[in-house]
Amino acid sequence: MHERALKVLEFTKIKEQLIGHASSSLGRDKIKELVPSTDFEEVVRLQAETDEASTVIRIKGNVPLSGVHDIRAHIKRSVIGGVLSAHELVQIASTIHASRQMKRFIEELAEERTELPILMEQVAQIIPLTNLEHEIKHAIDESGEVLDSASDLLRSLRQQLRANESRIRERLESMIRSSNAAKMLSDAIVTIRNDRFVIPVKQEYRGHYGGIIHDQSSSGQTLFIEPQVIVQLNNQLQDIRVKEQLEIERILTELSAKTAEFESELKVIVDVLANLDFIFAKAKYGKKIKASMPMMNDEGRIALYKARHPLIPIDEVVANDIMLGKDYTTIVITGPNTGGKTVTLKTLGLCSLMAQAGLQVPAQDGSELAVFDAVYADIGDEQSIEQSLSTFSSHMVNIVDILNRVDFNSLVLFDELGAGTDPQEGAALAISILDEVHKRGARVIATTHYPELKAYGYNREGVLNASVEFDVESLSPTYKLLLGVPGRSNAFEISKRLGLNERVIESARSHVSEDTNQIDKMIASLEASKRQAEREQQEARDFLKQAEKLHRDLQKQMMEFYDQKDSMLEKAAEQASDIVDEAKQEAEKVIRDLRKMRTEKHAEIKEHELIDAKKRLEQAAPEIKKSSKLINKQGKKHTFMPGDEVKVLTFDQRGTLVDRVSDNEWQVQIGILKMKVKEKDMEYLSTPKQVETKPMAIVQGRDTLVKMELDLRGERYEDALMKVEKYIDDALLSNYPRVSIIHGKGTGALRQGVQEYLKNHRSVKKIRFGEAGEGGTGVTIVEFK
Known part of the structure; x- marks a missing residue:
């Protein structure tokens, strides 16, 4: 890179x-x-x-x-x-x-x-x-101290240390508590010097305690003396400490060797x-930085949605859409200073570098970036006093280097291309440089002030003009990138807002060519149109989100309704079954009582009378109607046939049987939809009358079955009406009671034309829009006489 x-x-x-x-x-x-x-x-x-x-x-x-x-x-x-x-x-x-x-x-x-x-x-x-970890933690605590538990010898030595230290302190404390200690000691404390226990003795009493002097105060008035009576104890203590240190060294050496393994x-x-x-x-x-993972490609395509510069605070940065590499490979951005052109360049360049480094980019989900062999950037003022290079020269040195390296798999960013020299020559150079890089197939974004480059995008294939928006009312840039809209001069509008005399402004306008004025007006119109289109697009997105949410809610409610319905039916069936069982039990009880009466009281009750009584009791029990879905209005079980009109109970919709799929399943036409439905989920409604002379559903002169719907979406108006006329004739020959014509919603012209034709057709009995499950106003249902 x-x-x-x-x-x-x-x-x-x-x-x-x-x-x-x-x-x-x-x-x-x-x-x-x-x-x-x-x-x-x-x-x-x-x-x-x-x-x-x-x-x-x-x-x-x-x-x-x-x-x-x-x-x-x-x-x-x-x-x-x-x-x-x-x-x-x-x-x-x-x-x-x-x-x-x-x-x-x-x-x-x-x-x-x-x-x-x-x-x-x-x-x-x-x-x-785990074993190595536990061995180390068993021997050393978190602060780096070797624990007594590291070895039995170390535990024993430390016990001896503590015992010896305790004896030494007891001896010294008895000395400092004696009657003479107050006048001979500077302070009644036991302290340590050179790892040996000592007491602070005044200079004039140095010979009273004997022993070894280890230190003195800065004034020389206090000596830190190890009394003769504890020298031997201190020596023993030092011996134990040496042994302790040797044991610690052994433990550390052992653990180090295990680490090496x-x-x-x-x-x-x-x-x-x-x-x-x-x-x-x-x-x-x-x-x-609220980033997302970009999709990566190796075809030079860039599509950043709501991209932000990652080094600008989120609450300050303006997000922009940046598209490059699909319909066009070069973008020329024009617009005022401090308008955000350079930030746009850096946003794209930095997002590309971040993505190729495996970092997520500050843009919306679904953004796409390409993997480039190199990213080249000529941005900023590179004036060099040491090398005696002007701004133009330093830029040109960098551009020459880029031109020597760039190829089709490069991303090139030019900031203020051709700046720093004569405007006419600078514009010519800028156009030539862009031509060269564009010819090599690289992806290029360039910013410029030169008005000559506004026409660059119109004269060359694969090049797009763009600009950064400027709010004349607030006299400030909005930092919003406008793709497809070239930048325009706002000098006159800004001057007017700042109070410059109208006469001076009009005089200035007269010095500008009519072509330039026309171009500025065209650009202003483009900006307004783009803003309106973006607003409408956002409104459409909002409506779509609302519609999708409503659709999901309705689906959820529908599923809950059917679940609840099934649950209630099952519960009702269980309750009915319980009632029947109770009734039968009661009947059995009555029969037993009657038989008992006959046996005990010799009542004249005959067996056949008991059987009749039991039968009557059974008939009196509530009847569970298992299913009325296959029963017609006369109470007889109906054998379904193709063409029958049925009610699909699971969707509460009318439909027409098309063909049997299996023993208990049919293909049903519901509006424009065809679906498989089980017989138990259908209720018979009626059978369309058949014309005796035409019992077959085959159109004369054809060998295919006429469909029950005609799809006109995407057809031209005249062609669509011709298809409707022919289709109605075919449907009448096929003896269909009704058909569906799908024309979509659109502008409504096709729908209106189709319905006008159908209203005037002599064989059409009735037309209506489809219901919610049939396609709504995008479908017209036609019923024949």
Whole structure:
């Protein structure tokens, strides 16, 4: 990637912001080395890994990456036989623990059916060194102190240390509590000098205690003396301390050797954690700037929706749509200074660099960017006093370098192309340079002040004019990019708003050619039309969203209604069944009582009379009507036939049977729709009368069945009416009782023409618009006499 482009587009500042989201020095080091990739497959993979990390951040909010350290130097020292310090071993244990936590975290997420193939591939490389971690933590605490539990010998030595220190303090404290101590000691305290216990004695009483002088005060009036009576105890204490230190050294050496045994596993852990820290830093940064993952291509297409410059605060930056590389490969942006032209260039260039580095871009979902071999930028004033280069010369040096390198897979950004020299010559140079770069197939955006370049986009294929909007009322730029609209001069309008005399302005207008005035008026009209179109487009989007929401709500309510209906029917059937069972039980009880009476009282009740009584009781029980869907109005079961009119109960819609699909399933025509419906979900309505002379539904002279609907969408008016006339004749020959004509909604002209024709047709009995399930006003239902 071109170094100068990275500098002028401020990619380094993006990396500085990104570093703030890394959790360890490992991640920060990888960010410092970050450069955009030019390999398409690699960029796609980088974007995919960032997207996976963004998914994790969205679900969990954060990741367990604390406690990660750069232990590569520690590993290297342990391998060559060096003894690691307790603090270094603690960092190794902490890093091992962090790797285990991260591995478990990602695997648990994956088990929750979250697709994380790249992150899973990363953590799969981690080998949990649990034993090494536990051995280190068993021997050393988090502050780097070797614990008593590290070995039995160390515990014993420290117990001896504490016992000896206690005896020494007791001896010294008895000395400072004696009757003479108050006048001989500067202070009644026990202190330590050179790791030995001493007491502060006044200069004149130095010989009273004997022993060894270890230190004196700055004034020389106080001596810190180790009394003779505790010299031997202090010597014993020092011996134990030496043994303690030797044991600590042995423990650290042993742990260092064990660390060296896992050199390769620890290096893998470090590499994986560095990658994960880097990946999640990208995701966190993307969340901060409200970025999204762009779709990447290798065909030079750019489509950024509501793109923002990532280095400008979100509440200040103006979002713009930037399209390039599909219908046109060059954009020429004109407009006033401070209008946002340069920001537009930098937004596109920086978004391209970010995407190729695997970063998400500050734009709406669905944005698309290309992977370029190089991004070139000539932006800013590069005047160099040391090299005796003017502004024009410095720009030209850079442009020459670009022209020597650019090819079809390059993105080129020119800011104020041709500026800094004679306007006429500068405009000619700008046109020539644009021609050269455009000819090579590169993607180009150039900004300019020259009016000659406004016509550039009209004279060349694949070139588009654009401008940045300026609000004359507020005398300020809106920073909004207008694609397809060239910039115009606002000098006269601004001067008028600022109070310049109208006569002076009119005089100035007279010095401008009529062609220029006409062009400015045309551009102003284009700007107004574009603003209106954008407003209407936004309104249409809002209406579409509302309609989609209403549609979803209606679908949901409909499903809930049918679920509730089915539930209520099942409940009613269960209740009815319970009533029947109770009635039968009661009947059985009555029969038993009657038989008992006959047996006991010898009542004259005959068996056949009991049977008749039981039959009457059964008939008196409530009848559960299992289904009336297949019964006609006369109460007889109807055998369905093609052409029958039925009511589809699940949709509460009328339809016509087309053909049997299986033993209990039919294809039903409901308006313009055909669907499979089971017989149990249909109710018979009627059978259309058949004309005896034409029993077949085959049109004479044809060998295909006439469809029950005619689709006119996309047809020209005259052709559509001819098709309607022929179709009505075919439908009448096929003896159809009704047909559907699909004309769509559109402007209404086709619908009106079709309905006028049908109203005047002698065989048409009635026409109506389709119902909600039949297509609404986009369909006309025709019924024949």
